[in-house]
Amino acid sequence: MVILGPRMPKKIKEKSKINEGNKNNGENPSKDSEKSNNKLEKAEFVELDYVGKVKGGNIFDTNVKDEAKKIGINIESRPVAICLGQNMILSAIDNFLIGKEIGKEYKLELKSDKAFGERKQKFVKTMPMKVFERHGVSPRRGMTFNFDNKMGTIKAVSGGRVIVDFNNPIAGKDVEYKLRPKKKVTSPERKVRLTIKTLLNKEPKFEIKNGKAIIDPENDKQLAQILKLYKDKLGEIVNMEVTVKGQENSESKNK
Numbered sequence: 001m002v003i004l005g006p007r008m009p010k011k012i013k014e015k016s017k018i019n020e021g022n023k024n025n026g027e028n029p030s031k032d033s034e035k036s037n038n039k040l041e042k043a044e045f046v047e048l049d050y051v052g053k054v055k056g057g058n059i060f061d062t063n064v065k066d067e068a069k070k071i072g073i074n075i076e077s078r079p080v081a082i083c084l085g086q087n088m089i090l091s092a093i094d095n096f097l098i099g100k101e102i103g104k105e106y107k108l109e110l111k112s113d114k115a116f117g118e119r120k121q122k123f124v125k126t127m128p129m130k131v132f133e134r135h136g137v138s139p140r141r142g143m144t145f146n147f148d149n150k151m152g153t154i155k156a157v158s159g160g161r162v163i164v165d166f167n168n169p170i171a172g173k174d175v176e177y178k179l180r181p182k183k184k185v186t187s188p189e190r191k192v193r194l195t196i197k198t199l200l201n202k203e204p205k206f207e208i209k210n211g212k213a214i215i216d217p218e219n220d221k222q223l224a225q226i227l228k229l230y231k232d233k234l235g236e237i238v239n240m241e242v243t244v245k246g247q248e249n250s251e252s253k254n255k
Helices: 029-037 065-069 091-097 188-200 221-238 248-254
Strands: 013-016 045-054 059-062 080-083 106-110 124-128 144-147 150-158 161-165 175-185 205-209 212-216 241-244
Touching: 045 188, 059 065, 080 188, 091 106, 091 175, 175 188, 188 205, 188 212, 188 221, 212 221, 221 241
Parallel strands: 212 241
Antiparallel strands: 013 106, 045 059, 045 080, 045 175, 106 175, 124 161, 144 150, 150 161, 205 212
16 A cells, blocks of 8 residues: 555545534433544544545545546455554654544545655666666666565666666655545454455455464465564554464574
């Protein structure tokens, strides 16, 4: 998800697209309680539909099938779950959602410095052609590559040099989001499954036993290494101990 990234908001515009109606005195207490339970609080899990677009421009990220079609991308609408207050998304969005109601659609506008930051010239690098030739790649303008876990876009190719831009593609642009909290997530199993999917875009097997989540990467060595790095953060988010199958013995030896 492009919306991932820690940034704190100073001023946020918000607008609910649904008429909340008039507040009446003497409402049924049970309805007041239901309304309160419908509001999002810090540390709660919520499934979220979102559409991110450059202000006055095109959509750059969404998990909604019909919206993705508008930019020529075919996806199945997929649940994205976040734990509020854990910076799983832009902090501006994270803070904005606290206190909002399930089922309502909201619009959030962010200046570039509160979204993906300003463009910085220091993130534009000149790299030798041999770096690409070594991997059998012929770089062309517009191509995107992963350089040591940093995404870079080719801006120009000239002789033996390649200019690569490591700025976020949305850096320097004002953005707007449509956000609809769909429902709260309370099941521990679903919390673990959706957190792994949202953060790592993976769906490994796991079980919850004695209050501990045990994830099985099976024969995926790369996933095993990623889980080793992220398991403490996953545990913090889902509020339980997380271990990786096959790594328990090495962990106990190091203690």
